[in-house]
Amino acid sequence: MLDLKEMLSERMQEIFDELNETNIRYADCRKQCLDLIDIVNKLIITKGDQTITENDRQRLKKYLDINLEMQGIEQEEYYFHGYLDCVSFLKQLNLF
Numbered sequence: 001m002l003d004l005k006e007m008l009s010e011r012m013q014e015i016f017d018e019l020n021e022t023n024i025r026y027a028d029c030r031k032q033c034l035d036l037i038d039i040v041n042k043l044i045i046t047k048g049d050q051t052i053t054e055n056d057r058q059r060l061k062k063y064l065d066i067n068l069e070m071q072g073i074e075q076e077e078y079y080f081h082g083y084l085d086c087v088s089f090l091k092q093l094n095l096f
Contacts, residue, residue, distance in 0.1 A: 015081050019073065029070045036063040 019026045039059045043052065052060070090096035 011081070011085070012078065015077055016074070019077055023073065023077075026070060026073045029066045029073070032066050033063060033070065036060075036066070039063065 020030065021027075036059050039052075039056050040063055042056070043050070043060065087096060
């Protein structure tokens with residue numbers, strides 16, 4: 001029997017992969033985030049007091065803005081596919 005948590009994880013991965021392949025804006029955002037991840041890692045990994053340059057601050061803000069946009073796209077897609085999956089499941093049970 002398939003574990004529900006594993007099944008949901010696999011389904012979410014399918015949706016994520018589909019977004020990367022079919023949603024141009026999402027794929028572009030993902031590429032931009034990967035290009036900017038170094039500044040995020042720098043801030044997270046560096047211990048102690050630190051300051052960042054204005055350029056680093058702008059890059060971090062851009063990373064966070066793009067990441068937020070990606071999360072919005074993902075949430076919309078998860079909701080849509082969740083709805084479709086529920087209707088499909090109800091049909092399989094002959095309840096719809």
